[in-house]
Amino acid sequence: MRAAVGLFLGLAMAAAVQAGEQLEEPLADKVRSALAASVADSAPPRPSFASIDDRLAYLRWLGATSERLKKRKSEHAVRVEFLEAVWYESKRAGLEPELVLGLIQVESGFRKYAISSAGARGYMQVMPFWARTIGNGDASRLFHMQTNLRFGCVILRHYLDLEKGDLFLALGRYNGSRGRGEYPSAVFANRRLWLGDGTLPAAATAAAPAGRPGG
Numbered sequence: 001m002r003a004a005v006g007l008f009l010g011l012a013m014a015a016a017v018q019a020g021e022q023l024e025e026p027l028a029d030k031v032r033s034a035l036a037a038s039v040a041d042s043a044p045p046r047p048s049f050a051s052i053d054d055r056l057a058y059l060r061w062l063g064a065t066s067e068r069l070k071k072r073k074s075e076h077a078v079r080v081e082f083l084e085a086v087w088y089e090s091k092r093a094g095l096e097p098e099l100v101l102g103l104i105q106v107e108s109g110f111r112k113y114a115i116s117s118a119g120a121r122g123y124m125q126v127m128p129f130w131a132r133t134i135g136n137g138d139a140s141r142l143f144h145m146q147t148n149l150r151f152g153c154v155i156l157r158h159y160l161d162l163e164k165g166d167l168f169l170a171l172g173r174y175n176g177s178r179g180r181g182e183y184p185s186a187v188f189a190n191r192r193l194w195l196g197d198g199t200l201p202a203a204a205t206a207a208a209p210a211g212r213p214g215g
Contacts, residue, residue, distance in 0.1 A: 035134040038093075038154045039147075047088055058087070061097070064196060072110040085146050093153035095160075100124075100153060102191030103171070106183070113143055118176075124152025 049055040066079050073079040090100040107125040108114035120127050121142040128139035130151055141147045159170040171187050172178035 032134060035154060035158060038157075039134055039150050046084070047091065062087070065097075065101070065194065068194065068196070069110070082145065085149050089146070089149040089153045093157040095153055095156060096191075098191050098194040099167075099187070100149075100156075101194040102187045102189070103152075103156070103174070105190040105193075106186045112145065112148075122148035122152075124148055124155075126151045126155065130155060 047058060049058065062080065062083055065083055066076070069079050069083065073082060086100055086104075087097050090097045104110060104123050107120075108123050110123065112123060114123070114125065115121055116125055118127070121139065123145070126142050126148055128142065131137055131139040131142060134154075135141070135151070142151065156170065156174055159173040160167060163169040163173065168181075168184045169178055171184040172180060175183040177183050
């Protein structure tokens with residue numbers, strides 16, 4: 001009962017949270033070059049697996065998550081393409097897919113062409129300055145599904161590295177509200193929804209840093 005109440009409060013908080021904005025901060029040349037290389041790789045979002053068990057775990061995840069997303073994206077082909085890209089880009093960046101889905105739900109409500117009052121764009125609400133800083137300068141590309149997911153995951157990974165693995169602070173930095181609890185708590189609450197029963201096969205999980213709520 002207590003867990004259910006906590007989840008309800010977390011979701012209520014999520015509904016009230018507005019997408020923030022990443023702050024434009026100076027980047028060392030080495031960091032900028034590394035981030036630019038990360039977003040430039042145009043490999044297609046097609047996962048590869050070391051074993052048949054890993055592939056079956058992925059297919060189970062895809063099927064279950066597709067069902068949960070049906071209310072947001074009714075067309076099966078569009079839904080699967082989106083989830084394949086989320087899986088690929090999150091795993092590529094060393095992030096948990098359910099965390100990324102939780103972030104997308106809070107940031108844009110799964111709206112591809114969402115624009116915040118601050119000008120952040122797309123599913124993961126990426127600020128246009130990133131296109132200039134580490135991309136090719138074309139901010140309109142942030143409305144392209146894989147491009148937006150690529151930028152968003154690379155940026156979150158960068159913030160996670162910057163915060164030495166502290167997911168709470170990294171999420172706050174992503175939202176431009178570092179140190180405040182509302183946004184990370186909302187993302188964590190929605191992450192739990194995408195986890196479903198709270199468990200996934202070992203091959204389908206990515207460890208999240210511990211030490212903060214939801215981590």
